[in-house]
Amino acid sequence: MSSPKAEPPYAVHSSSDAHLPTLNEEETMDIQHPLRTPAASSTASFPAIYEVPTHTTHVPHRSGSSSSVSFQQPRRSSAQGPHERQLSVLDPMSDRVSTILVWQNLTVQARENKRKEFFKRMKSYKNFVPKRKCLLNNINGAIAGGLWAVIGPSGSGKSTLLNTLACRLDVNTVVEGEMRLNGAPYDNAELKRIAGYVMQDDLLNGYLTVEETLTYTARLRLARTFTDKERRDRVADVMADLGLSHVHNVIVGTPLKKGISGGERKRVCVGMQLLNRPQLLFLDEPTSGLDSVTALDLLRTFHALAHGKSQDKAVTIVCSIHQPQAKIFNLFDSLILLKAGNIMYQGPRKHVMEVYRAAGFPCPVNTNPADHLLDVITPPRGNPILGTAVISLEQQQAIDEAILRHQPPLDIDLNMGVNKRLVQMNNLPLNPTWLTQVQILLRRTFQEQFRQSRIILTSLIQTIVMAVLIGTVYLKIGNTQKSTLRREPALFFCAVNQGVFGALMVINSFPVERTLTLRERASGTYFASAYFTAKIIAETLIQIPVPIIFSAIVYFLIGFQATAGKFFIFMLFMLLCSLAATSLALLVSAICKTTDMSVTVLPLVLEISRLFGGFFLAPSRLPKYFAWLDALSYIKYTFVGTSLNELQGLVLICTDDDRAKGSCTLTGEQTIKELGFDYITIGGCIGTLIAYIVFCRIMAFLGVRFLKN
Ligand SMILES: Nc1ncnc2c1ncn2[C@@H]1O[C@H](COP(=O)(O)OP(=O)(O)OP(=O)(O)O)[C@@H](O)[C@H]1O
Numbered sequence: 235m236s237s238p239k240a241e242p243p244y245a246v247h248s249s250s251d252a253h254l255p256t257l258n259e260e261e262t263m264d265i266q267h268p269l270r271t272p273a274a275s276s277t278a279s280f281p282a283i284y285e286v287p288t289h290t291t292h293v294p295h296r297s298g299s300s301s302s303v304s305f306q307q308p309r310r311s312s313a314q315g316p317h318e319r320q321l322s323v324l325d326p327m328s329d330r331v332s333t334i335l336v337w338q339n340l341t342v343q344a345r346e347n348k349r350k351e352f353f354k355r356m357k358s359y360k361n362f363v364p365k366r367k368c369l370l371n372n373i374n375g376a377i378a379g380g381l382w383a384v385i386g387p388s389g390s391g392k393s394t395l396l397n398t399l400a401c402r403l404d405v406n407t408v409v410e411g412e413m414r415l416n417g418a419p420y421d422n423a424e425l426k427r428i429a430g431y432v433m434q435d436d437l438l439n440g441y442l443t444v445e446e447t448l449t450y451t452a453r454l455r456l457a458r459t460f461t462d463k464e465r466r467d468r469v470a471d472v473m474a475d476l477g478l479s480h481v482h483n484v485i486v487g488t489p490l491k492k493g494i495s496g497g498e499r500k501r502v503c504v505g506m507q508l509l510n511r512p513q514l515l516f517l518d519e520p521t522s523g524l525d526s527v528t529a530l531d532l533l534r535t536f537h538a539l540a541h542g543k544s545q546d547k548a549v550t551i552v553c554s555i556h557q558p559q560a561k562i563f564n565l566f567d568s569l570i571l572l573k574a575g576n577i578m579y580q581g582p583r584k585h586v587m588e589v590y591r592a593a594g595f596p597c598p599v600n601t602n603p604a605d606h607l608l609d610v611i612t613p614p615r616g617n618p619i620l621g622t623a624v625i626s627l628e629q630q631q632a633i634d635e636a637i638l639r640h641q642p643p644l645d646i647d648l649n650m651g652v653n654k655r656l657v658q659m660n661n662l663p664l665n666p667t668w669l670t671q672v673q674i675l676l677r678r679t680f681q682e683q684f685r686q687s688r689i690i691l692t693s694l695i696q697t698i699v700m701a702v703l704i705g706t707v708y709l710k711i712g713n714t715q716k717s718t719l720r721r722e723p724a725l726f727f728c729a730v731n732q733g734v735f736g737a738l739m740v741i742n743s744f745p746v747e748r749t750l751t752l753r754e755r756a757s758g759t760y761f762a763s764a765y766f767t768a769k770i771i772a773e774t775l776i777q778i779p780v781p782i783i784f785s786a787i788v789y790f791l792i793g794f795q796a797t798a799g800k801f802f803i804f805m806l807f808m809l810l811c812s813l814a815a816t817s818l819a820l821l822v823s824a825i826c827k828t829t830d831m832s833v834t835v836l837p838l839v840l841e842i843s844r845l846f847g848g849f850f851l852a853p854s855r856l857p858k859y860f861a862w863l864d865a866l867s868y869i870k871y872t873f874v875g876t877s878l879n880e881l882q883g884l885v886l887i888c889t890d891d892d893r894a895k896g897s898c899t900l901t902g903e904q905t906i907k908e909l910g911f912d913y914i915t916i917g918g919c920i921g922t923l924i925a926y927i928v929f930c931r932i933m934a935f936l937g938v939r940f941l942k943n
Pocket of ligand 1: 390
């Protein structure tokens, strides 16, 4: 094929080309993109760069067989400058590009609603056609080295593409087509070992410093063969690469406690992924919420990382980004332009304007090229006040087709990259053991908790205040016949207080922590069981002082039976009640998943526990159909257990008044019978509460382990 135009595409801007103000001097360099092949129909509009012969290379399959793979070899045209190889990172044959991701006929659909679909399928089994929303529409593409931008209007499928390639799609989606990593199909487990994913919102432990955050991640993610010094060095390297060294000692921060800036938070998230030197990094909207200077600074860092200036090896970075500013746009090596689940352009960023110009849509003067790309493919909404016209569907289709027509076809081969170093799962170094993970997570949880000393202090003060209040309301209850009337409400109130307090703390903090955990686990940081074990141990240890302090104050102010054994049994019940409440709250928030839902459901569960707590209606006198709700009330087992403990062996004295009324026959044992508490023993109540705690925690673990979205 011969070139109809002698000039390279961006080498010289004629006066009519002067509308590309944002293209800098770098634009004059001609580059070869690996994925484009010459198209006969489009050669008229395309310069020599696309007119390169396709070389066929025989590369071995994983299976050992050989296959024909097409690669374009970069060729220097006479018009190309001496710096063209500067961007050789884009060349999949380059040794610096270690990962090639290819997808073919990729379609992603969202199920209407799993339950609805199931019932409709049951109703009309044979004729049933599920209604599905198409998110990605039979697209082909490849990513090989450099800094990539996935751009497109809102809702065009940028995040969906990223999530699909990173195997992180929602469960309600259906994926068809092929995706290959270095020529082989891959899954989430495999990708996790070599790729990182940074989500749009920066969810971090707000009470840890930057260095602590990275150090804990390094301990959890770096292979067990790393020494402490090597880990520290790796953390220091990452902080230096990302410009975080000056804030290493500053806490990340929470909405209430100021920490590092938004840009620095994003860098910490990226740093956590860079610690184990990934070959591929996905970033979902990394600049969202950042000011233009911070965003540009961040992208410059990504550019440096993608070109291997900071790390040993270049990391391929793929960012979904919504209308980047011109300076940011110019930092990208390659683009994927999406519209309604279709790829409108894929290839070098430097060629996209040429495609648009050839299609009849040159970028106007002083216009951000990224804005222009989106403006052309997004149908404007007509505005009668401004006098702007609506573009018909046909007109917009013609525009889209013109853009697509002026691009040479992609030469996608699923075997691309098969000659690269393959991901040998068995040869990858082993992560820390389960026990090490538990120890690290335990340390992290304690450190985080102790940083929140104000919350711990507040909860201790609250406990003391409540204990003194309850104690003084029922002060020195005595042991007259009448005292039984006050003894039972006092015991019930103690159970309710300890049975609600801990639950409310969990419900507010756990859903956020759960989301953070899901992310860390999605990155392969630790096992769900290691996290849960560490959490349970830490929470139990932190929770113990509250019921102890409460019992010590309340017991003696009220004046329950003054024997050591009875006091410690009372304290044990308060502790078990508190643990049962937090376990129940953990279960509710693990199943409900969001704080909003958990806060709605938990009060109902607590209310039922209180209602069937044995105080308002004796458990033995409950109607049969309520037996199951009664069995689920941990407050009941606490109340009945503490009542048995208090009433057994209680000697009630008889006052003159009592004698006059003839009611002097009451004993502790008789009161137990009257209240209907003689159906169970103290040991039975303790055993049931322990079983309750274990059951709730196992169910909460299953929720955390299996409910991911
Ligand atoms: N799991 C899902 N179920 C149903 N629809 C979905 C699902 N995921 C995405 N969508 C829809 O698919 C379309 C593309 O979503 P996606 O988040 O990929 O777009 P985007 O280009 O990243 O948008 P934005 O720039 O606004 O974040 C949207 O209309 C979205 O509502």
